[in-house]
Amino acid sequence: MDDLRPWRWLIGVIDYGGLQAAADHFHRTPSTLSHAIKQLESQVGLPLVAYQGRRLILTEIGQLLTCRMRPVLRDLDGAQALATQLAQGVEPVLCVAIDQIIPLALIADVFSIVSESYPQTRIELFETILGGGPAMMLEGTVGLYLGTQMVTGMPTIALDRLRLVPCAARTHPLVTQAGAEAGQVTEADLRRYRQIVIRDSAPSRLANGSWLSAEQRFTVDHLHTAIDLIESGLGFAWLPETLLSSHPDLSILQMADTVADEADIHLVFDAGFASGLAGARLIDEIRARFDTRA
Numbered sequence: 001m002d003d004l005r006p007w008r009w010l011i012g013v014i015d016y017g018g019l020q021a022a023a024d025h026f027h028r029t030p031s032t033l034s035h036a037i038k039q040l041e042s043q044v045g046l047p048l049v050a051y052q053g054r055r056l057i058l059t060e061i062g063q064l065l066t067c068r069m070r071p072v073l074r075d076l077d078g079a080q081a082l083a084t085q086l087a088q089g090v091e092p093v094l095c096v097a098i099d100q101i102i103p104l105a106l107i108a109d110v111f112s113i114v115s116e117s118y119p120q121t122r123i124e125l126f127e128t129i130l131g132g133g134p135a136m137m138l139e140g141t142v143g144l145y146l147g148t149q150m151v152t153g154m155p156t157i158a159l160d161r162l163r164l165v166p167c168a169a170r171t172h173p174l175v176t177q178a179g180a181e182a183g184q185v186t187e188a189d190l191r192r193y194r195q196i197v198i199r200d201s202a203p204s205r206l207a208n209g210s211w212l213s214a215e216q217r218f219t220v221d222h223l224h225t226a227i228d229l230i231e232s233g234l235g236f237a238w239l240p241e242t243l244l245s246s247h248p249d250l251s252i253l254q255m256a257d258t259v260a261d262e263a264d265i266h267l268v269f270d271a272g273f274a275s276g277l278a279g280a281r282l283i284d285e286i287r288a289r290f291d292t293r294a
Contacts, residue, residue: 004076006040007069009033010048014058014066081120090118091276097126097133099147100198100223101162102265103242107146110285118278127222132201134268143273146286148263157267159290164261166190166253167244168236175251186256191215194235196226265290 012022012033019030026033041048048062058066094114098104111123126133126142133145137154150156166185168174174185174193194216201221218235220226230237231249238261244250267286273279 006036010037011066091278093122095124095142097128097136097142097145100127113285114282121278128201129198130200135202144269146267151268154268158264159267160265162263162265163241164238165241167239167250169231169233170251172233174253184256185253196229196235196237198226
């Protein structure tokens with residue numbers, strides 16, 4: 001492979017504002033960089049730089065060629081970083097399943113922290129419903145599951161409890177009907193209206209969510225779809241209470257009897273996932289995030 005350092009130094013001279021600044025960055029002398037650039041021009045057979053007063057700038061040809069070289073150097077740096085990471089035992093990819101009912105805002109910064117520490121590790125996030133995540137764990141498709149279901153035969157860490165509440169659009173009759181604000185909505189009232197249900201993403205689809213007694217239902221595949229339907233007034237649903245703060249058009253139904261549902265948030269991971277550097281860091285950060293909330 002041809003030595004690409006002269007191209008890197010040339011780009012550095014332009015980016016850092018001169019020979020001296022670039023030399024300081026690359027731990028070389030200005031004369032070394034100047035000589036390398038002249039040698040590069042000789043190899044190319046075309047002028048790459050020119051002086052504008054005392055300032056070194058790229059010629060049009062230099063601009064064209066360095067524009068082509070920048071992504072080449074970035075790709076080379078990325079490949080070298082990946083090779084170093086793999087040699088250190090860092091996983092190239094983490095496969096994770098998170099139930100859609102878990103508000104991602106709770107752990108979004110966790111992925112940012114892990115990505116900053118292991119930038120070459122790709123994270124494949126599967127958004128599942130009910131038994132979908134456990135099924136993927138048992139199949140070996142993912143190495144970590146965060147959700148409300150147990151995974152047969154795998155150790156589980158209970159992180160927190162998730163409170164689910166019945167809610168509807170502020171314009172829905174369940175909210176606007178007489179007495180609703182005083183806590184007069186009953187289970188009989190709920191049965192009269194359409195319930196929005198999110199379909200279990202497991203192939204067997206054996207798991208059930210919370211209250212499912214409404215005579216009319218719309219069943220969808222994604223939480224975002226369910227929220228859109230609820231906000232449009234098409235029905236009511238059970239949603240995480242923490243989610244409602246970001247959806248001001250939704251209102252918690254004031255029930256005559258307590259029918260709120262709670263579910264444990266489980267963290268499940270296999271031994272292989274936990275033995276990797278990036279996987280172990282992700283597990284630690286998730287646990288720390290919930291410990292902070294406790």
